[in-house]
Each structure stands twice: as structure tokens, then as C-alpha cells.
Amino acid sequence: MNAQVSTAANPAGHQRLVLDEKAIGEAAKSLDEGAVTPSYGPWRDDVVKLLNDALATELVCVLRYKRHYFTANGVSSPKIAEEFLVHANAESAHADRIAERIVQLGGEPDFAPNHLLDRSHASYDESTDLQAMVRANLVAERIAVETYRQMINLIGDKDPTTRRMLEDILSDEEEHADELKDWLGH
Numbered sequence: 001m002n003a004q005v006s007t008a009a010n011p012a013g014h015q016r017l018v019l020d021e022k023a024i025g026e027a028a029k030s031l032d033e034g035a036v037t038p039s040y041g042p043w044r045d046d047v048v049k050l051l052n053d054a055l056a057t058e059l060v061c062v063l064r065y066k067r068h069y070f071t072a073n074g075v076s077s078p079k080i081a082e083e084f085l086v087h088a089n090a091e092s093a094h095a096d097r098i099a100e101r102i103v104q105l106g107g108e109p110d111f112a113p114n115h116l117l118d119r120s121h122a123s124y125d126e127s128t129d130l131q132a133m134v135r136a137n138l139v140a141e142r143i144a145v146e147t148y149r150q151m152i153n154l155i156g157d158k159d160p161t162t163r164r165m166l167e168d169i170l171s172d173e174e175e176h177a178d179e180l181k182d183w184l185g186h
Contacts, residue, residue, distance in 0.1 A: 043158045048107035050151050051098050051162070055109055056119035057147065058095035061140055062088050064125050068133040077130055080183055087137070087176050094169050101162055121147045134183045141177035148173060 065088035072081035099109035110119070117124065122143045125136035148170040155163045 041158070043155075044105055045107075047155060047159050047162055048102055048105050050154070051102045051105075052107070052110045053119045053121065054147065054151065054166075055095055055098045055102065055111075056116045057121045057144060058091050058098060059111070060116055060120040060122055060124055061091040061144070062095065064122075064140065065091060065137065067124075067126065068137065071128065072130055072133060074130045076183075080130060080134065083179060083183065084133070084137070087179075090172055090176070094172065097165055097169070101165055105159075105162075131184065134180055138177060138180040138184070141173055141180060144173040145170065145177060 065084045069081050069084040069088060072084060099111075102109045122140035123136075125133070125140075127133045127136055148166050152163055152166050152170065155166070157163075
């Protein structure tokens with residue numbers, strides 16, 4: 001984000017915060033941009049690309065978890081399969097939030113099925129063994145955790161709204177990874 005707040009010395013020599021009135025005036029001019037003001041600078045397109053890749057990852061995770069939910073079998077399978085469904089629904093909610101943010105930023109969410117695996121950071125999995133399913137999902141969650149951490153660091157203060165959304169999703173992904181780790185060996 002461009003520096004919209006600057007400091008200026010007051011008569012006592014102390015620094016004070018001063019808004020950039022020119023930037024505020026510029027923000028009011030382009031109504032077609034909705035919430036996207038000029039202060040987003042050149043990062044908006046990069047943020048939209050990062051988000052579209054995250055969207056693809058979440059959608060691939062939904063598909064993987066759904067497949068595992070429907071195909072899990074074994075003594076522990078009902079409880080673990082139930083957890084797979086919970087995670088699939090959470091990943092779907094993440095995808096919805098990401099798609100909504102892409103639109104808010106003036107981008108277009110890419111739901112094209114033939115693009116998903118190319119852009120996803122996690123892979124699809126067709127395991128039939130319950131423990132292999134748990135492992136594959138744990139790997140995917142760990143990938144998501146690292147991906148979201150890197151995105152949060154890259155975005156920094158360039159887009160606080162997106163950063164907060166990603167931090168919230170990261171918290172869910174960390175919780176999923178912990179739950180899956182607990183299922184290993186069951």
C-alpha cells in the first residue's frame with residue numbers, strides 16, 4: 001500500500017501522523033473500482049494471481065477430501081471419513097472466501113477444471129488405504145500451511161484485508177494438520 005499516512009513534526013518537535021489528503025481525493029474519483037483504491041498500487045494483479053492459485057489448491061483439496069470420504073473403509077474409517085467430510089466442507093468455505101476476495105479486488109476467480117491441477121500447490125490423491133489417505137491429506141495441509149505463510153509474508157501491508165483473510169484460513173489449515181496428525185496410526 002502506498003504511504004497514505006506520513007509523519008510531520010508538530011511545534012513541540014514531536015512526530016504526528018498526518019493523512020495523505022491527495023491520496024484520499026484520488027480514491028474518491030474512480031467509482032467503477034469499488035473498494036480497490038489507487039493505494040493498492042501494482043500489487044493488486046499479483047495478489048489476484050496468488051489468490052487464484054490458492055483457490056485452485058482449495059478446490060483440489062475439496063475433491064481429494066470428498067473422494068477419501070466416500071472411499072474410506074476399515075475399522076477406523078467411519079470416524080476418519082467423517083473428519084474428511086468436515087475438512088472438505090471447510091476447504092470449500094475457504095474457496096468461497098478466496099473467490100469473493102478476488103472479485104472484490106476486481107479480478108475473476110478461475111474455477112476452470114482444466115486449470116486446477118496446474119495451479120494447485122497440493123495434489124489430488126487416489127489412495128485406497130486409509131492411512132495413505134490420512135498421510136496424503138496431512139501432506140496437503142502442510143503444503144497449505146507453508147503456502148499461506150509465504151503469501152501472508154509477501155502481501156504484508158500491501159493488502160491488509162487479504163492478509164487477515166489468509167491468516168484466518170491459515171489457522172484452520174494448521175488445525176486440520178494437527179487433527180490429521182492425530183489420526184496417523186489409528
